[in-house]
Amino acid sequence: VDDMWQKAYDFAVEVARKAGEEIRKAGESEIKVMTKSSSVDLVTKTDERVEKIIIGSLKEEFGEDAHCFIGEESVENGEPCILSDKPTWIIDPVDGTTNFVHGFPFVAVSIAFAVNKELEFGVVYSCLEDKMYKARRGKGAFCNDEKIQVSDVKDIHKSIIISEHGTDRSPEKVTKIFSTMQKILCIPVHGLRGSGTAATNMCLVATGAVEAFFEIGIHCWDIAAGAVIIQEAGGILLDVDGGPFDLMSRRMIVANDKIIARRIIQEIEIFPSLRDDAP
Ligand code: IPD
Known part of the structure; x- marks a missing residue:
């Protein structure tokens, strides 16, 4: 096999x-x-x-x-x-x-x-x-x-974080997304980025170019391949509430380290998203 x-x-x-x-x-x-x-x-x-x-x-x-x-x-x-x-x-x-x-x-x-x-x-x-x-x-x-290997930065103040805003433009969601980004930016971190592709964003964490990437609203096909790459590069995947990563849940955070992940999770304003495998 x-x-x-x-x-x-x-x-x-x-x-x-x-x-x-x-x-x-x-x-x-x-x-x-x-x-x-x-x-x-x-x-x-x-x-x-x-x-x-x-x-x-x-x-x-x-x-x-x-x-x-x-x-x-x-x-x-x-x-x-x-x-x-x-x-x-x-x-x-x-x-x-x-x-x-x-x-x-x-x-x-x-x-x-x-x-x-x-x-x-x-x-x-x-x-x-x-x-x-x-x-x-x-x-x-x-x-x-x-x-490739994730970065060894443990101090959030020395990190770059990626987030995306996705394609849902309902004002309540956009408000939560930008409120989360504002809080993270003001921790402060070195910078916020976004490549416009979730798969590439995950690879940027895997190479150590950035420390973390999170998004609510992505789909399993955006993140499944990146999930293996992140893990094999020494990084971690979690649900945005800190629980275990769930491929079908349409939300996740990936990071070089759990200290960085947990600090970001504190700031994430979660909004509901229908699961990929919802009937
Ligand atoms: C999109 C990209 C984008 C993310 C969106 C995805 P698509 O995938 O990965 O970075 O913010 O949530 O839907 O539609 O270009 O395959």
Whole structure:
């Protein structure tokens, strides 16, 4: 079984690279933009096409029915979003669709693989920067084949924190998000950042460029691959209330260290979000 997942891991890296090449090419011609839940929740033909390429390649390699698939665009089109014990691929073909549409240079392909509800490996290809982040459980985390490690900063005052505001613009939520950001900024921390892709944000924690990233409203496909990368880079994942990380809960904090995570958690104003696996 061990070898089988190694093969799947290597194949995922190849597929992510191929998907990233498609995205780069697509970015050179005119991008047709459509909207999902609101006028700021964007999707493109590239999201749909690249997801089909990824799932098509995986099915061709591993068989039509042996594995399950949770993909952002498939779920949007009514496929279930339930993590069972079966080998399951969790895919975001284009993480940072808004960036992609605008030519803001952080766009990632995110591919994760879970068995018995446990994440085995994750691959995040930041395709415009050509950075291939990957990690397999127990085997370390890498960026372009170099080992990566979270930062060793323990003092929140010396940290950079990432947060995102997502695509829900209801005034109550935006108020809570910015109130949280204001409190964190005034701790004070060195800075607040955001790349516009959750997968890349997690990799930035994994490389030690920033100390933590949190968000409420993300989806399992944005964070599943990054979750393995963070853990293998020596970081931690928690729920925003300090409890255990839950992939389907649509909220999380990742950090280099629990002292930093706990300090941020003190400031996070939580608002409700429907679970990804809600019936
Ligand atoms: C989005 C990005 C963004 C995060 C949003 C996600 P998408 O993913 O990860 O950073 O703030 O919550 O939905 O829609 O571009 O795949």
